[in-house]
Amino acid sequence: MNPNSKTLKAALFHGAGQPWTIITISDTNFNEDRAIIETEACTVCSSDIHTVMGRRGGPTPSVLGHEAIGRVWKLPDSWTLKDVEGRPCAIGQRLVWGVAASCGECLFCQNAIPQKCQRLVKYGHHRYTMGETPRGGFSQCVELVEGTPVVGLSDAIPAGMACLAACAGATVAATLRMAGGQKGQQILVYGGGVLGAIACRMAKSLGADLVICIEPDQLRRERALIFGADHAMDPSDLSIDDKLKSIAHDGLGADQALEFSGSGTAFASSMRSVRTGGMIVLAGAVFPAGSIEIEPEQIVRQMLTIRGVHNYSAIDLQSATVFLESEYRKFPEIWLMLAGESFAIDEMEKAFAWAAKSPGVRAIISMKK
Ligand SMILES: [Zn+2]
Ligand SMILES: [Zn+2]
Helix, strand or coil: CCCCCCEEEEEEECCCCCCCEEEEEEHHHCCCCCEEEEEEEEECCHHHHHHHCCCCCCCCCECCCCCEEEEEEECCCCCCCECCCCCECCCCCEEEECCEECCCCCHHHHCCCHHHCCCCEECCCCECCCCCCCCCCCECEEEECCCCCEEECCCCCCHHHHHHHHCHHHHHHHHHHHHCCCCCCEEEEECCCHHHHHHHHHHHHCCCCEEEEECCCHHHHHHHHHCCCCEEECCCCCCHHHHHHHHHHHHCCEEEEEECCCCHHHHHHHHHHEEEEEEEEECCCCCCCCCCCCCHHHHHHCCCEEEECCCCCHHHHHHHHHHHHHHHHHCHHHHHHHEEEEECHHHHHHHHHHHHCCCCCEEEEECCC
16 A cells, blocks of 8 residues: 555444444545545534434445535546636635536426436435445545535634535525525524524525514524524414414415425415415425325415425525525624534444434534544
């Protein structure tokens, strides 16, 4: 082995209930056609928890993690790594990358849903073959392929918060974009977890007139108020829909409902609580949560628009990153409420055990620990 070569660690997931293993990757094995990132940190997204708990399938073994940031270590030989605004990236540059790379040419890419690209490469979800450079964030190095959206980061934003841009922040940005403008709008936010909290703040910063967060946990309701919600309500309240309606537009109902909880009852509540002509955007139901009955007549007579949003596109990663950086400069103490404990890469079992019992905050896998 070359005495100057460097070895890096990655955490390998073998399936629910199986112990994680640590593998080493040598920098002599890096693929010349990839950008190589030295990972700084990767936060544990709820979907990783679903996978590790066995509630969501996925190929194994795999290197999970898709909310990561790092610095450019090696640039590819055959293409130029550029940020979403088209500027070439430099060695050492701190950046965040999207959850998927897309081709830019297929039907879905041409129709502004690159996250559904027919040649999609997803980070943190594929089967790992020994010797490869991982594409999941629970690794000290990650390879990026052509077509991956990347956004530069300043050094000022802490790693645990910057990571949020890559999944939670960008998904919220996509949801708000799909809902239309928020200026002057009265908005219901279902779910007060990490996405719900970000949504309250982002909707307010975009000029929302009224934001109501619907969340069963009292501490997360209180946090939603700190994040800018005007009201926070408990969905177990039997008269919740009447109350939501009476607050929004004096009984006419809210303009928009943004659903991040994934619960069917939340969706049903949103249909009863938006106004005629209202917009409902569903983003939380990323696992089977049971079906609900819908009366088509209600959609027709109430002229409702119902949209689903899964993942996001490059512009959402960009707007989430800009938003989180500017928010952190203004209100660091608020944003640190979303950051949980930090763990080293060889503490994955401990990190996931902590994350599973700490909903609404992110465990951080720090490569510097
Ligand atoms: Zn995620
Ligand atoms: Zn495509």
